[in-house]
Amino acid sequence: MRLLLALALLMGGAAATHAQDGKTFLKEANKLQAAGQLDAAMEQYGFALRVDSNYVKALLGRASLFLQMDRMQDRMADMVHVARITPRDGNNLTEAADACLDAGQPAMARRYADDALALSGKNMAALQTKVRACLAIKDVACAVDAADAALALKATTDTYYLHALSRMASGDFATADTDLDKVLEWNPLYEAAYIASGEVQIQLHKGYRGVSMQIRALEKAISRCTRGLELNPSSTELLIVRSKAFALQKEYSKAIDDVSKCVALGREDSVVYYQRALYYHGFGQEQNAVNDLNKLLLQYPDNVGFLLLRAECSEANLDLDRAAKDLDMAEKRMKDDPARWSPEDLKTVTASKERVQLRVFEMNREPDPPVITVVEPMRKGEVVQISSALARVKVAGHVRDKSPLKAIAVQGVRADYDPEELSPEFRATVPLAPSAKAIEVMAEDVYGNTSTITLAVQRTESDPPVVSISMPIFDASGTTTLPAGKDQLFVEGTASDPSGIRSVVVDGKYASFIPDTTSTDFSIKLDLAGKEHFTVHVEDQYGNVKETQYTVNRAAPAPVSAAAEPAKTATMPLMGTTWIIYIENSNYRNMPAVTTDGMDKMRKAFAKYQPQRTVVKKNLTRVELERFFNIDLRDMVRNAKVNTLLVWYSGHGRSQGGKAYWIPVDAKADDIYSFYNYGPLKGLMENYSESVRTTLVVSDAAGNDPSFYELTR
Numbered sequence: 001m002r003l004l005l006a007l008a009l010l011m012g013g014a015a016a017t018h019a020q021d022g023k024t025f026l027k028e029a030n031k032l033q034a035a036g037q038l039d040a041a042m043e044q045y046g047f048a049l050r051v052d053s054n055y056v057k058a059l060l061g062r063a064s065l066f067l068q069m070d071r072m073q074d075r076m077a078d079m080v081h082v083a084r085i086t087p088r089d090g091n092n093l094t095e096a097a098d099a100c101l102d103a104g105q106p107a108m109a110r111r112y113a114d115d116a117l118a119l120s121g122k123n124m125a126a127l128q129t130k131v132r133a134c135l136a137i138k139d140v141a142c143a144v145d146a147a148d149a150a151l152a153l154k155a156t157t158d159t160y161y162l163h164a165l166s167r168m169a170s171g172d173f174a175t176a177d178t179d180l181d182k183v184l185e186w187n188p189l190y191e192a193a194y195i196a197s198g199e200v201q202i203q204l205h206k207g208y209r210g211v212s213m214q215i216r217a218l219e220k221a222i223s224r225c226t227r228g229l230e231l232n233p234s235s236t237e238l239l240i241v242r243s244k245a246f247a248l249q250k251e252y253s254k255a256i257d258d259v260s261k262c263v264a265l266g267r268e269d270s271v272v273y274y275q276r277a278l279y280y281h282g283f284g285q286e287q288n289a290v291n292d293l294n295k296l297l298l299q300y301p302d303n304v305g306f307l308l309l310r311a312e313c314s315e316a317n318l319d320l321d322r323a324a325k326d327l328d329m330a331e332k333r334m335k336d337d338p339a340r341w342s343p344e345d346l347k348t349v350t351a352s353k354e355r356v357q358l359r360v361f362e363m364n365r366e367p368d369p370p371v372i373t374v375v376e377p378m379r380k381g382e383v384v385q386i387s388s389a390l391a392r393v394k395v396a397g398h399v400r401d402k403s404p405l406k407a408i409a410v411q412g413v414r415a416d417y418d419p420e421e422l423s424p425e426f427r428a429t430v431p432l433a434p435s436a437k438a439i440e441v442m443a444e445d446v447y448g449n450t451s452t453i454t455l456a457v458q459r460t461e462s463d464p465p466v467v468s469i470s471m472p473i474f475d476a477s478g479t480t481t482l483p484a485g486k487d488q489l490f491v492e493g494t495a496s497d498p499s500g501i502r503s504v505v506v507d508g509k510y511a512s513f514i515p516d517t518t519s520t521d522f523s524i525k526l527d528l529a530g531k532e533h534f535t536v537h538v539e540d541q542y543g544n545v546k547e548t549q550y551t552v553n554r555a556a557p558a559p560v561s562a563a564a565e566p567a568k569t570a571t572m573p574l575m576g577t578t579w580i581i582y583i584e585n586s587n588y589r590n591m592p593a594v595t596t597d598g599m600d601k602m603r604k605a606f607a608k609y610q611p612q613r614t615v616v617k618k619n620l621t622r623v624e625l626e627r628f629f630n631i632d633l634r635d636m637v638r639n640a641k642v643n644t645l646l647v648w649y650s651g652h653g654r655s656q657g658g659k660a661y662w663i664p665v666d667a668k669a670d671d672i673y674s675f676y677n678y679g680p681l682k683g684l685m686e687n688y689s690e691s692v693r694t695t696l697v698v699s700d701a702a703g704n705d706p707s708f709y710e711l712t713r
Helices: 002-034 038-051 056-068 072-085 090-102 106-119 124-136 140-153 157-170 173-186 191-207 211-231 236-248 252-264 270-283 286-299 304-316 320-336 343-363 565-569 598-605 622-640 681-686
Strands: 371-376 383-387 392-400 405-410 425-431 438-445 450-460 466-471 479-482 488-496 501-506 519-527 533-540 545-554 578-584 613-618 644-656 659-662 694-702 710-712
Touching (some): 002 038, 002 056, 038 056, 056 072, 056 090, 072 090, 072 106, 090 106, 090 124, 124 140, 140 157, 157 173, 157 191, 173 191, 191 211, 191 236, 236 252, 236 270, 252 270, 270 286, 270 304, 304 320, 304 343, 320 343, 371 450, 392 405, 392 438, 405 425, 466 533, 466 545, 488 501, 501 519, 578 622, 598 644, 598 694, 613 622, 622 681, 659 694, 681 694
Parallel strands (some): 578 613, 578 644
Antiparallel strands (some): 371 392, 405 438, 438 450, 466 488, 501 533, 533 545, 644 659, 694 710
16 A cells, blocks of 8 residues: 555656646746747757647647747647647637648638637637638638628627628628728728728729729729828739729829839739730730740740730730740640630630631742752752662652641652641652653642652662671671670671662661762661660662671670779770860851850860860861761771760751751751751761760850750760
């Protein structure tokens, strides 16, 4: 019996000690919080709650500290904890509702407010929180009922203001107007009431039929906002509301001025720029409106409202192509979201798109026929030379036209081309009988302008090219062995044919070779991971093909001792022999000259490299560019066993049809086929020599796009 009594006294003493410790920590926390030492106070609250995690006073104190530190989620967590352990305390339930509302959880806020009101229907704070929560979740009926109950309980500026907000949500703007008049009569410093009153007057203006009533509503809106701005000149909400009233008065310059003040005050959200775009549009300053909408669409590229307004502004600015593209994009986004957009909305946008596209179509109408150029098969004048062994012939070329093309056909067979691209390349493979005397190519643009060229057919010899592989070494069966653990194979060889070599393709990729020569070396670096074969495909100018398949075996891995492993990794520096190739085109024959600081930019960009040589080429024509990269640079790289190639281009550039081009100094601005397509350049350089391990191409080009700078690694 004495033992039990002693244990009870000991447990009671421990509990008292814990409680005392918690009170000590709480007292210290309160003192530190009052002194503004928030971090230290937070630590003391934490100590108190370690002693007792359900210590209500400590939880309430820490929640107030979280509020002071603007940590709303943490405050909500503490108040929800308090509400759970004190379910019969109306004040705690109400404060939990406030915390949930401030943390962006209005549904939870309403639930805790209802719990508090279940304990006492006259809990004013809970009623007001419930009004705000119901408005946040758009339960208008709930907000109206709660606001009516709060106003009936006691008429104050806050209850009248919340009553006005609930009536605004329900569309009863007349009652809201009366409520807000009462608020401002009782408290002329109530800024939120000035904002709401301005919004109410704008809505009343929309509902009035009489002109005099409409004028009075707008004048009252402007007066209320002006008075509020006298009290707080930095209120962007008041500026926005007043700008709307000015715009309805057609005072667009004043509306633009107000919303521009918001930007000057640091507010740059979508509301500000959208409103200003609307005002610019109403004021006839379409380009300014488009500039604001461009900023918005960079952040919200799928916003249908922004796209439609930009389309409207662009059309007014006679930028019909831009308007048509925006309407097309808006139509696609509306189709992707049928729950939000009605069939009538979609029908209206589709009709607008078709109307603008028709205007674009008619505005661009021209009578010029397409210009057809056939580059394959090989031709001499108006005669194409085709191997007598071929029953099907590849025909390729390009068509130049100012307008989109409707059709390209070869021998009546539709050719492959990009219908969205102006002046596209085309390709078709068509049957050709041995007795056929001609090949006909036809092109038609969207305006019905047509061109047809007829090329006479001359059958030639049918001997395939001669191909030999010099590296690696293959046995009589066409088999070579790849070292263990290696998946890359460098292939070198020669190809020859009296008619000239048109293409060398290894494993589906173009090799490095000198085109249109009767004998050429070729080389390519292959990735053979998971492969046991590769094919070399060589074609001459007449279409004769030599195709050979080679087999690759892999050697068994040799055992490597642990002591030898470090020596294996002690190789030359990672970049090895490094060359920089600097191409600068500035003195153009058919375009403006380019002033560039490309050399300085290149040196800064490549500062981390240690090049052994810098090769500088200036003002290259297209032929010189192609020869330099196809022949001259390849030979220099092979002889010097270069490991890293860094190429920097400075000059005019162009992006079209998804391809990027450098502009040679002899190029013509309207002729894409006089440009140099540098897209395959990186792969071409990798195939120069087995020693090449790293390539980098930087295009620092002055182009027709907002940003043409491109880096290819």
